[in-house]
Amino acid sequence: MKNIRNIGLAAHIDAGKTTTTERILYYTGRIHRMGEVDEGSATMDWMDQEKERGITITSATTTCYWKNHRINIIDTPGHVDFTIEVERALKVLDGVIVIFCGVGGVEPQSENIWHQADRYRIPRIGFVNKLDRLGADFNRVIKQMEEKLTLVPIPIQLPLGIEENFKGVIDIIEEKGYIWKEESLGAEYEVIDIPQEFEKEVRRYRERMIERLCDYDEGLLDKYLKGINPSIEEIKRVLRRATIEVKIVPVLCGAALKNKGIQKLLDGVVDFLPSPIDLPPIKGTNPLTGKSEERRPEPDGPLSALIFKILNDPHMGLLSYIRVYSGELKVRSNVLVVPTMEKVRITKLLLMHANRKKPVNTLSAGEIGVAVGLKGVKTGYTLASEDYPIAFEPMEFPEPVVFIAVEPRTKVDEEKLSHSLKTLSIEDPTFKVKQDPETLQTIISGMGELHLEVLIERLKREYGLSCRVSKPQVSYRETITEDAIAEGRFFKMISGRNHFGVVSLEVKPRERGVKVVNRVGKEKIPPQFIPAIEEGIRESCSSGILAGYPITNILVKIVDGCYNETESSEFAFRMAALSSFREAFLKAKPTLLEPIMSIEIVTPEEYLGGVIGDLTIRRGKIERVENVKGSRIIFANVPLSKTFGYATALRSLTQGRAYYSMQFSHYQPLPQEELESILNP
Numbered sequence: 001m002k003n004i005r006n007i008g009l010a011a012h013i014d015a016g017k018t019t020t021t022e023r024i025l026y027y028t029g030r031i032h033r034m035g036e037v038d039e040g041s042a043t044m045d046w047m048d049q050e051k052e053r054g055i056t057i058t059s060a061t062t063t064c065y066w067k068n069h070r071i072n073i074i075d076t077p078g079h080v081d082f083t084i085e086v087e088r089a090l091k092v093l094d095g096v097i098v099i100f101c102g103v104g105g106v107e108p109q110s111e112n113i114w115h116q117a118d119r120y121r122i123p124r125i126g127f128v129n130k131l132d133r134l135g136a137d138f139n140r141v142i143k144q145m146e147e148k149l150t151l152v153p154i155p156i157q158l159p160l161g162i163e164e165n166f167k168g169v170i171d172i173i174e175e176k177g178y179i180w181k182e183e184s185l186g187a188e189y190e191v192i193d194i195p196q197e198f199e200k201e202v203r204r205y206r207e208r209m210i211e212r213l214c215d216y217d218e219g220l221l222d223k224y225l226k227g228i229n230p231s232i233e234e235i236k237r238v239l240r241r242a243t244i245e246v247k248i249v250p251v252l253c254g255a256a257l258k259n260k261g262i263q264k265l266l267d268g269v270v271d272f273l274p275s276p277i278d279l280p281p282i283k284g285t286n287p288l289t290g291k292s293e294e295r296r297p298e299p300d301g302p303l304s305a306l307i308f309k310i311l312n313d314p315h316m317g318l319l320s321y322i323r324v325y326s327g328e329l330k331v332r333s334n335v336l337v338v339p340t341m342e343k344v345r346i347t348k349l350l351l352m353h354a355n356r357k358k359p360v361n362t363l364s365a366g367e368i369g370v371a372v373g374l375k376g377v378k379t380g381y382t383l384a385s386e387d388y389p390i391a392f393e394p395m396e397f398p399e400p401v402v403f404i405a406v407e408p409r410t411k412v413d414e415e416k417l418s419h420s421l422k423t424l425s426i427e428d429p430t431f432k433v434k435q436d437p438e439t440l441q442t443i444i445s446g447m448g449e450l451h452l453e454v455l456i457e458r459l460k461r462e463y464g465l466s467c468r469v470s471k472p473q474v475s476y477r478e479t480i481t482e483d484a485i486a487e488g489r490f491f492k493m494i495s496g497r498n499h500f501g502v503v504s505l506e507v508k509p510r511e512r513g514v515k516v517v518n519r520v521g522k523e524k525i526p527p528q529f530i531p532a533i534e535e536g537i538r539e540s541c542s543s544g545i546l547a548g549y550p551i552t553n554i555l556v557k558i559v560d561g562c563y564n565e566t567e568s569s570e571f572a573f574r575m576a577a578l579s580s581f582r583e584a585f586l587k588a589k590p591t592l593l594e595p596i597m598s599i600e601i602v603t604p605e606e607y608l609g610g611v612i613g614d615l616t617i618r619r620g621k622i623e624r625v626e627n628v629k630g631s632r633i634i635f636a637n638v639p640l641s642k643t644f645g646y647a648t649a650l651r652s653l654t655q656g657r658a659y660y661s662m663q664f665s666h667y668q669p670l671p672q673e674e675l676e677s678i679l680n681p
Contacts, residue, residue: 336383484585
């Protein structure tokens with residue numbers, strides 16, 4: 001197991017993840033012809049829409065071998081609308097290659113991915129790509145990493161030339177240069193001594209690298225103080241340990257499209273990223289006792305595995321992507337699904353190479369594979385041994401910010417549409433489906449325009465459904481600006497029985513989410529009625545009061561109440577809570593919050609004024625503007641409602657020469673005039 005690496009490739013959109021993966025597969029002998037993203041022939045971008053759009057939409061898994069090591073790879077999307085694909089991949093990976101564009105540097109989605117990796121404490125290595133491009137600057141990217149990211153970047157390679165003069169890389173540890181031969185498509189390379197003009201810079205970087213590594217190893221520090229030059233093996237050993245302990249990040253470089261630097265990147269995966277046995281045991285909870293438990297990566301231990309992704313296959317049904325943490329998952333074995341506690345039989349197991357499938361009989365600890373036909377499972381569920389059940393920490397999914405109404409073109413397709421949307425929502429936890437109680441329209445919501453556009457196209461291609469869709473709408477949030485308190489009473493005879501309940505609720509603004517706190521004694525409201533009150537509060541928060549949007553950023557305290565021993569019921573207290581919450585909410589000066597997007601625009605300098613002027617009209621707030629070799633990078637915050645159709649507008653403003661990326665940043669109160677237009681259309 002020490003020779004297994006479970007890694008992912010993650011980055012901002014268009015930094016070169018899929019191109020890098022394609023080269024990895026080629027040089028490891030997994031494929032025999034390199035595909036290209038722009039040509040729609042990349043192995044890992046197997047969906048028709050991925051080929052047409054030139055972007056990765058869904059994460060894909062594969063396996064390859066390098067220097068007697070098995071490398072399981074997950075290639076993830078870079079577009080923020082598909083951030084869930086990155087989130088659930090990071091949940092099961094042991095290490096990550098984070099790719100940075102040599103021109104763009106540390107871009108917004110790069111930071112987002114980095115913080116996701118921080119949350120799961122995943123060791124990572126950096127790869128600065130596209131150093132052959134005009135405007136590439138390796139030192140600038142390293143400086144941005146130092147300023148914006150949480151780990152100490154330690155460059156272990158330097159570019160041999162830059163922009164059109166980029167030939168290869170200099171290995172700082174080995175003090176050798178590597179030049180790739182273009183006639184062999186980068187499969188062969190020449191090892192050279194460091195050219196004289198680079199010697200001073202390499203010496204400076206090597207000195208700094210060893211100084212930093214001395215912080216993590218006393219033996220290395222002792223040698224350094226005595227003036228002894230450490231060996232290559234010693235440096236790699238300390239680098240590996242500090243990387244696995246998530247203290248530093250080794251940074252390599254290259255140009256994937258020009259086939260330079262990939263073999264050394266693979267060496268970095270083997271040398272510095274962990275195997276399953278290098279990491280601490282995974283923690284979970286026994287669902288029967290509630291006690292904390294651990295699982296070590298041992299094939300002969302009790303089975304524990306996490307379902308991290310579900311995909312619908314037109315021929316095989318639901319495919320459950322699984323990371324096995326301990327024990328073995330075998331065909332024809334019975335396993336326990338947690339939290340539903342249902343027993344299921346494993347009928348078929350697969351290893352995946354993008355969308356190509358290879359049947360296997362066993363998935364062992366440390367492996368990533370697919371189980372076919374598991375019923376009633378969701379992303380984040382655990383598969384466990386019946387005798388030793390365990391539940392791993394569930395995943396958290398971001399809330400959707402854009403919604404549209406959909407309806408089938410014919411009455412006959414209504415049931416088919418309902419079933420198809422349900423299947424898509426099982427696959428993608430950030431995609432929500434609900435029915436508007438007033439209009440009876442089907443409302444679907446997602447992470448952005450592109451997210452919903454892709455899903456509508458999938459309905460057409462995969463399910464044969466042509467739908468009518470409304471224009472994208474913003475999913476606002478409701479909140480309060482002041483404290484308030486109100487009492488709710490419910491006393492009614494239903495089916496010959498009286499129902500009685502009185503609840504007083506106090507509401508206060510808070511920074512994030514919804515929190516319910518009980519401050520009432522059992523002499524006023526017995527404990528068995530508290531869950532019903534909480535249910536009433538949650539129900540109110542989900543559907544909204546001011547304009548039907550979900551309620552957030554609110555603290556609700558149950559402060560008083562009254563019950564009757566013979567007539568009080570859960571139903572009465574739930575209804576009383578609904579009434580009390582509604583009154584308190586309306587007293588507390590409610591308002592709407594709008595989603596604000598963080599946007600980064602790269603534009604030629606001559607269009608800077610026009611782009612900034614357009615952002616100002618859209619209520620955009622300019623954070624800063626950076627200068628990068630003839631181009632300007634604008635960092636701004638813009639309300640989501642003002643970004644619909646922005647791609648077309650930006651193309652028009654800049655004659656198609658500017659591009660942008662955008663991600664959700666935060667919610668903020670809606671301006672009064674906008675609020676009035678929504679509440680009183």
